[in-house]
Amino acid sequence: MAAANLAIETRGLTKHFGAYAAVKNIDLSVPHGSVFGFLGPNGSGKTTTIRMLLGLASPTSGEARVLGANIASGRAFVLPRVGALVEGPGFYPYLSGAANLRRLDTADRYAPSRTRKVRVADALERVGLSSAANKSVKAYSLGMKQRLGIANALLTPRELLILDEPTNGLDPQGTREVRNLVRSLAASGTTIFVSSHLLAEIEQICTHAAVMSAGSLVAQGTLDELRQVGRARVRLLTPDAQAASGVLAKLGLTVQPVTDDGELLALFGENPAEPDAIVTALVRAKVRVRGFAVETPSLEDRFVSLTGEGFNVDH
Amino acid sequence: MTTEAQARVSPSRPASGFALLGSELSVLFRRRRTLAMLAALAAVPILIAIAVRVTHSSSGGGPAFLDRIENNGLFTVFVALGVCVPLFLPLTVGVVAGDTIAGEASNGTLRYLLIAPAGRIRLLAVKYVGAAVFSLAATLIVCIAGALIGFALFPSGSVTLLSGDSVSLADALGRSLLIALYVTVSLLGLSAIGLFVSTLTDVPVGAMAATIILSVASEVLDQLPQTAWLHPWLFSNYWLDFADMLRDPISWTSFGQNGLLQAGYIVVFAALAYGRFSQKDILS
Numbered sequence: 001m002a003a004a005n006l007a008i009e010t011r012g013l014t015k016h017f018g019a020y021a022a023v024k025n026i027d028l029s030v031p032h033g034s035v036f037g038f039l040g041p042n043g044s045g046k047t048t049t050i051r052m053l054l055g056l057a058s059p060t061s062g063e064a065r066v067l068g069a070n071i072a073s074g075r076a077f078v079l080p081r082v083g084a085l086v087e088g089p090g091f092y093p094y095l096s097g098a099a100n101l102r103r104l105d106t107a108d109r110y111a112p113s114r115t116r117k118v119r120v121a122d123a124l125e126r127v128g129l130s131s132a133a134n135k136s137v138k139a140y141s142l143g144m145k146q147r148l149g150i151a152n153a154l155l156t157p158r159e160l161l162i163l164d165e166p167t168n169g170l171d172p173q174g175t176r177e178v179r180n181l182v183r184s185l186a187a188s189g190t191t192i193f194v195s196s197h198l199l200a201e202i203e204q205i206c207t208h209a210a211v212m213s214a215g216s217l218v219a220q221g222t223l224d225e226l227r228q229v230g231r232a233r234v235r236l237l238t239p240d241a242q243a244a245s246g247v248l249a250k251l252g253l254t255v256q257p258v259t260d261d262g263e264l265l266a267l268f269g270e271n272p273a274e275p276d277a278i279v280t281a282l283v284r285a286k287v288r289v290r291g292f293a294v295e296t297p298s299l300e301d302r303f304v305s306l307t308g309e310g311f312n313v314d315h
Numbered sequence: 316m317t318t319e320a321q322a323r324v325s326p327s328r329p330a331s332g333f334a335l336l337g338s339e340l341s342v343l344f345r346r347r348r349t350l351a352m353l354a355a356l357a358a359v360p361i362l363i364a365i366a367v368r369v370t371h372s373s374s375g376g377g378p379a380f381l382d383r384i385e386n387n388g389l390f391t392v393f394v395a396l397g398v399c400v401p402l403f404l405p406l407t408v409g410v411v412a413g414d415t416i417a418g419e420a421s422n423g424t425l426r427y428l429l430i431a432p433a434g435r436i437r438l439l440a441v442k443y444v445g446a447a448v449f450s451l452a453a454t455l456i457v458c459i460a461g462a463l464i465g466f467a468l469f470p471s472g473s474v475t476l477l478s479g480d481s482v483s484l485a486d487a488l489g490r491s492l493l494i495a496l497y498v499t500v501s502l503l504g505l506s507a508i509g510l511f512v513s514t515l516t517d518v519p520v521g522a523m524a525a526t527i528i529l530s531v532a533s534e535v536l537d538q539l540p541q542t543a544w545l546h547p548w549l550f551s552n553y554w555l556d557f558a559d560m561l562r563d564p565i566s567w568t569s570f571g572q573n574g575l576l577q578a579g580y581i582v583v584f585a586a587l588a589y590g591r592f593s594q595k596d597i598l599s
Contacts, residue, residue: 084430090427107338
């Protein structure tokens with residue numbers, strides 16, 4: 001893909017903290033106009049990667065290009081076009097929500113002071129915080145702070161939004177609102193890079209995704225590409241498991257041991273047979289077919305197979 | 316993206332960037348902690364004046380110039396400064412300067428300021444100016460509160476200087492302003508040290524304490540004859556020489572030496588702060 005079409009591009013991006021490698025040699029390609037899901041369990045290096053993309057931390061090796069410029073040298077003119085939520089919201093607890101946004105907006109020299117009040121009010125409106133605008137942030141709930149963090153990313157029109165776990169702390173209603181917000185921003189042409197450890201939360205809105213595991217990038221592509229990497233399988237319910245296994249193996253499927261429920265699972269091979277042909281072959285071999293289904297693995301299965309089931313943080 | 320949206324997003328001409336300084340000062344001076352510190356500083360001359368007025372005993376011991384308050388209320392200012400310069404002023408300046416970067420880091424706002432982007436050098440400069448303005452405000456509030464309470468409780472009129480000469484009240488008020496300026500300049504080196512310490516940690520209390528401890532250490536070393544060789548290099552060395560403004564003619568030597576010393580501290584610690592902060596990974 002031509003570099004000009006990429007909103008984010010990293011080459012061999014690596015970050016060590018002492019002997020510990022938080023991010024290992026990752027090559028991200030985030031196309032312009034995509035909604036890019038950045039997935040991985042807790043501690044897999046997502047936030048460290050995002051810090052490097054925003055110039056907050058410098059890579060140990062490799063480089064990150066954001067909106068066509070190397071972030072190390074181009075921070076000053078790239079970052080005004082990028083809105084971000086990094087590792088949760090951060091605000092002055094003794095200031096009101098609106099005062100916090102005005103304060104952070106003054107830091108951006110490209111944000112016109114003339115329109116500051118209006119832009120702050122608009123951003124608060126977009127995340128549904130208008131009524132709490134003048135309450136001090138001390139009194140905000142976690143979800144409200146999260147919304148305020150998103151509002152901060154929307155203070156000026158952005159070409160790229162980097163949202164690190166944007167639905168953290170939100171109730172289901174709030175999660176849905178964030179999804180809708182992301183959809184409407186994407187529809188207006190903004191590229192959105194959104195990280196999450198919960199696939200289900202972003203699967204519905206992403207066009208592309210990448211999966212991190214223990215600091216490495218283990219998969220990347222469009223959602224369809226990612227789904228196809230996992231092989232489809234046949235789920236068969238039959239009392240004649242022995243005979244069925246033989247038939248399936250002859251058709252080039254990899255048969256797995258019978259499950260406790262008496263189901264036979266078989267993975268499709270390189271040149272999958274038509275499901276119709278499989279059933280015909282089974283019936284001809286006098287296998288009693290009580291149930292038959294072809295399953296493509298969900299992205300969730302794929303995600304778990306890439307990152308492991310374990311609850312523990314890796315390393 | 317439409318060209319219209321593109322035009323709104325793509326950086327045109329950046330503003331001069333003074334909005335951040337304005338915001339910094341307004342956040343600093345509207346903060347309750349800052350106001351409490353200024354109120355505590357204002358209370359010092361008021362307590363002194365009331366104590367002298369109530370007891371009528373201003374002779375024998377006590378801080379410098381205490382015995383002169385009953386003759387002229389303006390001396391409340393100088394007594395209060397003599398009390399505040401070694402302890403209270405460095406304490407409050409240590410709190411503000413130590414909080415500069417570490418305070419933002421502990422709020423989680425540092426990363427948001429930097430990705431706005433504030434620019435690391437610009438943020439350091441704004442933070443330093445904020446601490447310097449606080450030093451000026453802290454000094455002025457002691458002077459103003461001292462003058463007001465002094466004139467309210469004691470006679471005013473012409474002022475007898477340390478050199479024995481008598482000058483008009485207007486002249487003496489001018490000298491008071493000069494002293495306020497002198498004390499403010501005295502605190503600029505400490506502010507720079509606080510700024511540097513603040514870039515080293517994400518824990519504001521630690522940076523504040525370290526800054527205050529450094530100022531106390533400097534003053535202790537300044538008292539020891541064994542470290543006399545070191546005295547001209549200590550940032551607190553000329554702190555109490557503001558009384559030189561109360562001689563006729565004004566002795567400018569300490570003013571110049573103090574200015575030069577503080578400038579040296581500013582250059583060194585601003586450079587250290589820049590060296591540290593421009594390379595730092597912001598992980599707060």
